[in-house]
Amino acid sequence: MTSDASFSRGEYRFNTEYRRDRYVVERADALKPAGAGALAVMRYDDSGRTAAVACDAGGRTFVAGFPFESIPDGVQRDRLMRDVLRFLFSDK
Structure with a gap:
């Protein structure tokens, strides 16, 4: 999936295959x-x-x-969380 608007441009992948150590997304x-x-x-x-x-x-x-938590890549998770927190807490 891709992001737009005030969020960082880029792609994010989430886990769609069963793994014991990952949360699986059967249907987003x-x-x-x-x-x-x-x-x-x-x-x-x-x-x-x-x-x-x-x-x-x-x-x-x-x-x-x-x-x-279904985003397996730590860099992608950090980028998304940073964008969300910036949106939620920035001055208007």
Whole structure:
């Protein structure tokens, strides 16, 4: 999946195969931004559907259609968490 908007451009991969030491994503959810201030910030490469939504409307939220812990690459996890925290806690 890829990210856009204020999030770092790049690709993120999540685990889709069973492994004893990894959380597996059998089916990731596609989301739909709704309401003022909501926007798609990540999309699935294979379908183009929304993988994550951020909203800035009186308070900030971030929701992903896949579990964060299913991203096996530490660099990708760090980058995504940094982007989410920057969005949630930055001044407007």
